[in-house]
Amino acid sequence: MDKQSLKISDFDYNLPTELIAQTPLEPRDASRLLVVQRTSGTMEHRHFRDIGDYLRPGDLLVANQSRVIPARLLGKRAETGGAVEVLLLAERPDLGQDCWEALVRPGRRLREGAMILFNDERDAPRLQGEVMERTEAGGRVLRFSTYGNSEPTNAADPYSLLNVRQLIDELGRMPLPPYIHEKLNDPERYQTVYARIRGSAAAPTAGLHFTPQLLEQLRQQGVRVGFVTLHVGLDTFRPVECEDVSEHKMHSEEIDLDAPTAELIRETRAAGGRVVAVGTTTMRVLESVAGFHNGQIEPFHGHTSLFITPGFHFQAVDALITNFHLPRSTLLLLVSAFMGKGLMEKAYQEAIEQRYRFFSFGDAMLLL
Template identity: 80%
Template sequence: MPLPPYIHETLNDPERYQTVYARIRGSAAAPTAGLHFTPQLLERLRAKGVRTGFVTLHVGLDTFRPVESELVSEHKMHSEEIEMDDSTAKLINEARREGGRIIAVGTTSVRVLESIASLHEGHLVPYKGHTRLFITPGYRYQAVDALITNFHLPRSTLLLLVSAFMSKPLMERAYQEAIEQHYRFFSFGDAMLLL
């Protein structure tokens, strides 16, 4: 199993690097924000009226490749396979009509939802294909209202996506607070909710 370069030990239990809701093989890495969710937590959320839908983004090995260019626009974003089925598209569109918030768990979910929305004038429809969407500061989010995500590596495309969501100054303050409070970063680290 491919692991991020900062994980130096062998995982004896491959399920430790897998979400409890994973169903489809094909990703080179786990959507790590989802590692925080247990079957019990998902059940407690549903009991409170939270509706859940699932999307697929097959993370490629390039997700570990840092942004090396000083000009972000020169970074070549890798292509990844994405999919959203009809029931999830209907669920999200219904929540939108009812005034609900769309909370993405992880940057991979954000990329699926925003990729589809960008192809369909902000609307979410069933879709299966590829995306090269590179979300950087200045991007206007069309599908996602809130985000649960881990703390990401410097110079990563994921950090740029988070910066685009919450602004660079706020992101820097949040990361400084995380450092001061000794939060754990990266795949098995702590998560944050961005509203």
């Protein structure tokens, strides 16, 4: 299928609102699992804890170890006191220390030079952000500093000794997607159990289903596990708004594939095992690196703006674990590319009929 001829309206579907999962299931691996064989089109209904039944000794799971930061900051304009909501997307050390790319609301009034103050629970300002510039995608670059950082620190005040990153952790909130309306009682439930490198504005949600016990069970079974890093950024929050898919501009995201994981992938492929991507972010890391190195997997640290759509030639990934994605999203296009659009539509229809739970806290698919 030619990207030029793709229309985003062809990747729409109707989802009953009550199927949008509002809270995570306990335990994590109790979620349902729709197992789809891509060649035959057969489907089975299982639970995530059964995933070992479909993995073989010598297979390799590759997962995204990015950790979500409390990226949602509620502040006030220094000049007017008007409320401002900031969603941090990516740190930008290339633009200076403590600079972040962010979405801001209301955006229209926040021009270059505007100052935003972020207060603690006593309503005292602790952190300030200056609007440096607009981004192409309509966001802002903010430069943060501790409030009144010219004043001497007060050892009796726990906030006064914190740097910008620590203040963001203290004052920020977990950036749950806008379709989740329930309060999350335990913020760790929006982290994978292996999340360790901080930087994401949203969780790589396919990995939320794993428990330490399930990972250990798979290792005992002879399945190996490797990790990559992609800090989930702007495109998670942006639907494809142009009808012609080829006009959609993917935002660049930082990715990292280290030497031990590259070696694991090469060993797995040489021995005839399968590379199983945990989530669309992992898929984009692996296929980006393969694309940069003529199909080979080498260590890589840099950026990718790879946009996977139907017709894409996969070179690195043999199977995919993924959640159910929003209509008209880049992630739905990726899944359609991997399993075929017709089979994607059948699988999603089956999931809706069987009352699967959708989106970030929802159920999963295993595409073999």
